[in-house]
Amino acid sequence: MSKRKPDRSFGHVLREARVAKGFSLRKFAQMIGVSPTYLSQVEQENVDPPTADRVQTMAELLGENVDEWTALAGRLTEDLPDIIRSSPTEVPDLLRAVRGLTPEQLRTLTAQAEQLQKQGKSREK
């Protein structure tokens, strides 16, 4: 037993997705603009995952979810830090308050945020 390690690590998932699409290592390396060597290392996890923007183009080329892959890579998409800093105390507080919520609960909260957006349009104070 213990042969089937699901391995949701970035390198492993990347290799699976690349092979599933029928791209050779050299070809895909060229598509994303890195050396075949580097891509090999990344897939084997001998080196850290690439930068957030390269992870993004990889995910896009392979039709995968960018946020998910970015998280797997241990990175953050570029827009998030800016959102956090736009309300430097309130957004961190919110994030700490949502820690541990289920995906469903998070979606509920997202829906409520969208409601608030609409409210903000009409009545100003």
Added chain:
Amino acid sequence: MSKRKPDRSFGHVLREARVAKGFSLRKFAQMIGVSPTYLSQVEQENVDPPTADRVQTMAELLGENVDEWTALAGRLTEDLPDIIRSSPTEVPDLLRAVRGLTPEQLRTLTAQAEQLQKQGKSREK
């Protein structure tokens, strides 16, 4: 006119706060464990702000808000990326949904998140 530039930049705010507390540059540098040289550079903004954890100890020693200072420094506190990655698609979605909300609205949402936390305690599924 245009003499009073509020200057909410990290270096400027740091210097104000340090001087207000009556610490000399050399003394405060020693308190936080950096060279006086470096602290001087930081306050003048000749170099980038320090790492998130050093910003944190600075803010704490000066009695200032850590999240606010971290944002000023263009950094993120260490706990936030982990929270985001704990639900890699839902939390980014939430963040994008709250972009542009007022601080009051954000606090409302935080309160709702806390409600959800309580709900989660009792009824599972």
Added chain:
DNA sequence: CATACTGTTAATTGTTTAGTGAACGCGCGC
């Protein structure tokens, strides 16, 4: 067997980051 792919390994590289140390000029007290 030549060649044309596949992926892999080792060594090295350029850049950025986060700082340091030595020396400098200024004013203050004596």
Added chain:
DNA sequence: GCGCGCGTTCACTAAACAATTAACAGTATG
């Protein structure tokens, strides 16, 4: 005018990061 504490400037660096080049082994095709 000597020492002392103040902040500043210049030159430099150790470590990390993101990646590269060159050379290699295996497999399959003609």
